Amino acid sequence: MPTELPAGADPRDIPDATVSRLPEYLHALHTLAETGIATVSSEGLAVAAGVNSAKLRKDLSHLGSYGIRGVGYDIAVLTTQISDVLGLRQHRAVALVGVGHLGQALAGYGGFANRGFGIAALFDIAEDRVGTVLNGLPVRHLDELAEVVSAEGISIAVITTPPLAAQRVADSLVRAGVTSILNFAPCVLDVPGNVDVRKVDLAVELQILSFHEHRKSRNGKVAT
Amino acid sequence: MPTELPAGADPRDIPDATVSRLPEYLHALHTLAETGIATVSSEGLAVAAGVNSAKLRKDLSHLGSYGIRGVGYDIAVLTTQISDVLGLRQHRAVALVGVGHLGQALAGYGGFANRGFGIAALFDIAEDRVGTVLNGLPVRHLDELAEVVSAEGISIAVITTPPLAAQRVADSLVRAGVTSILNFAPCVLDVPGNVDVRKVDLAVELQILSFHEHRKSRNGKVAT
DNA sequence: CCCTGTGAAATTATTCACAGCA
DNA sequence: TGCTGTGAATAATTTCACAGGG
Numbered sequence: 001m002p003t004e005l006p007a008g009a010d011p012r013d014i015p016d017a018t019v020s021r022l023p024e025y026l027h028a029l030h031t032l033a034e035t036g037i038a039t040v041s042s043e044g045l046a047v048a049a050g051v052n053s054a055k056l057r058k059d060l061s062h063l064g065s066y067g068i069r070g071v072g073y074d075i076a077v078l079t080t081q082i083s084d085v086l087g088l089r090q091h092r093a094v095a096l097v098g099v100g101h102l103g104q105a106l107a108g109y110g111g112f113a114n115r116g117f118g119i120a121a122l123f124d125i126a127e128d129r130v131g132t133v134l135n136g137l138p139v140r141h142l143d144e145l146a147e148v149v150s151a152e153g154i155s156i157a158v159i160t161t162p163p164l165a166a167q168r169v170a171d172s173l174v175r176a177g178v179t180s181i182l183n184f185a186p187c188v189l190d191v192p193g194n195v196d197v198r199k200v201d202l203a204v205e206l207q208i209l210s211f212h213e214h215r216k217s218r219n220g221k222v223a224t
Numbered sequence: 225m226p227t228e229l230p231a232g233a234d235p236r237d238i239p240d241a242t243v244s245r246l247p248e249y250l251h252a253l254h255t256l257a258e259t260g261i262a263t264v265s266s267e268g269l270a271v272a273a274g275v276n277s278a279k280l281r282k283d284l285s286h287l288g289s290y291g292i293r294g295v296g297y298d299i300a301v302l303t304t305q306i307s308d309v310l311g312l313r314q315h316r317a318v319a320l321v322g323v324g325h326l327g328q329a330l331a332g333y334g335g336f337a338n339r340g341f342g343i344a345a346l347f348d349i350a351e352d353r354v355g356t357v358l359n360g361l362p363v364r365h366l367d368e369l370a371e372v373v374s375a376e377g378i379s380i381a382v383i384t385t386p387p388l389a390a391q392r393v394a395d396s397l398v399r400a401g402v403t404s405i406l407n408f409a410p411c412v413l414d415v416p417g418n419v420d421v422r423k424v425d426l427a428v429e430l431q432i433l434s435f436h437e438h439r440k441s442r443n444g445k446v447a448t
Numbered sequence: 449c450c451c452t453g454t455g456a457a458a459t460t461a462t463t464c465a466c467a468g469c470a
Numbered sequence: 471t472g473c474t475g476t477g478a479a480t481a482a483t484t485t486c487a488c489a490g491g492g
Contacts, residue, residue: 017461023431027410041473050412053473054463061475069474070470086431087438094430101329106426108325111410115427116434156433179440180433186251186335188274196436198429202330203339205422206318207247207310209380209404210340212420214311216403241483265451277451278485285453293452294492452491459484469474 014085018059022082024049025056027115029079041072083116093120093154095178097169098161099129099139102184106160107134120152125165142169146176156180163187170197238309242283246306248273249280251339253303265296307340317344317378319402321393322385323353323363326408330384332359344376349389366393370400380404387411394421 028048032040042060046053060066060073066081067073083089094112096103096119106112107119122139124130130141140148148154157178159166166185173181180196183189186204189197252272256264266284270277284290284297290305291297307313318336320327320343330336331343346363348354354365364372372378381402383390390409397405404420407413410428413421 019435023428067474070472087434101332105325105329111427117430203335204247206341210311211243213404291452294450
């Protein structure tokens with residue numbers, strides 16, 4: 001048995017849809033924990049996370065059984081369990097490339113540190129940005145990437161560059177050993193199969209909302 | 225009621241998964257148009273958009289048939305068609321509430337204007353922000369929301385406030401007549417059923433990547 | 449022929465509904 | 471009795487594979 005598998009849950013078997021909701025559950029658990037209560041029912045947690053309770057129970061069942069029938073879930077236990085599955089028990093260092101407006105906003109975003117992440121290094125190529133200090137972190141030149149990634153043990157990076165630079169940056173990141181990328185540049189990245197990419201495109205989100213607006217405005221009946 | 229549709233595509237019948245990809249196709253089409261070519265095959269467009277061609281064809285089939293067999297799609301025609309379905313032929317005014325770091329970054333994000341959106345108004349409640357000017361737009365007090373939303377014909381809003389303020393802001397937006405919300409605050413919003421909410425949570429995206437990192441690091445094989 | 453459009457099959461995700469334990 | 475965990479039913483999405491038009 002090569003890799004130790006703690007109990008019940010093989011990460012390989014957790015469906016993507018479930019994985020994408022686990023962070024929401026974790027966040028809801030943190031919020032509930034602050035109110036001082038010790039346990040929560042699937043219905044209570046589901047409401048706090050904005051899903052229905054059947055889906056929540058099914059999701060949690062993929063992690064193994066950690067609830068108490070007739071009572072609910074122990075908030076501390078479930079928090080630990082989900083953090084464990086998500087790999088958040090170990091602090092993860094993140095590199096951010098592209099210190100424009102969005103990059104600066106993310107670099108200063110308090111929400112990361114509270115949730116298991118720390119921006120460990122900032123990179124850019126603009127002469128007037130390299131060397132400045134942001135939130136206590138120096139902005140380094142992209143040329144130092146490989147060195148810093150290795151020194152800081154970074155495996156996750158965020159790209160907030162203009163789209164034309166993004167592919168080149170992604171190539172550098174991959175060469176430096178980064179294996180997960182969060183891409184805010186509106187373009188498709190071409191990376192090796194072992195590298196995970198998630199994309200956030202702000203304009204796309206608005207366009208999806210636009211579709212729904214449009215649909216609503218055609219609301220009345222459309223006669224044949 | 226008898227909501228029958230005249231021709232081509234009933235927006236009601238376009239699956240969510242397809243809607244969420246249409247903006248990507250549109251973006252890819254714009255990029256291709258800049259190269260000067262007039263038509264593109266499903267395979268070519270699929271690569272540009274980062275999906276496989278069967279999925280792309282199935283998606284486009286929901287809009288009606290706009291391809292030419294043996295040739296591909298006319299880029300101009302398909303661009304118009306998708307823009308139409310997404311409701312982007314009419315310019316949509318967007319309000320942004322919460323002019324912190326992220327809000328400022330979004331207010332200055334050029335990507336919106338190019339893609340059919342304009343930030344039409346900025347709101348905040350902090351004394352030292354209200355009255356300042358950002359990118360040529362004045363930051364108004366949240367109290368003016370209803371008035372401005374009505375005057376500017378705004379139906380879409382972006383929330384970039386701290387989570388504790390977000391629900392209150394959402395309530396105000398709904399009262400003012402906004403029916404689509406893009407929420408960057410890490411919290412669940414409670415809104416009426418006719419209001420669409422999309423949520424973008426930056427920490428959640430990182431946590432999902434963390435899961436995949438964690439999985440990779442347990443790499444060795446676990447025998448069945 | 450080439451490439452679209454699409455039924456049919458396969459896969460994935462959600463919801464139901466209830467057995468069984470605390 | 472209340473609530474979890476889960477098979478079974480349903481729904482949504484993706485993929486296959488090929489008929490048929492240009």
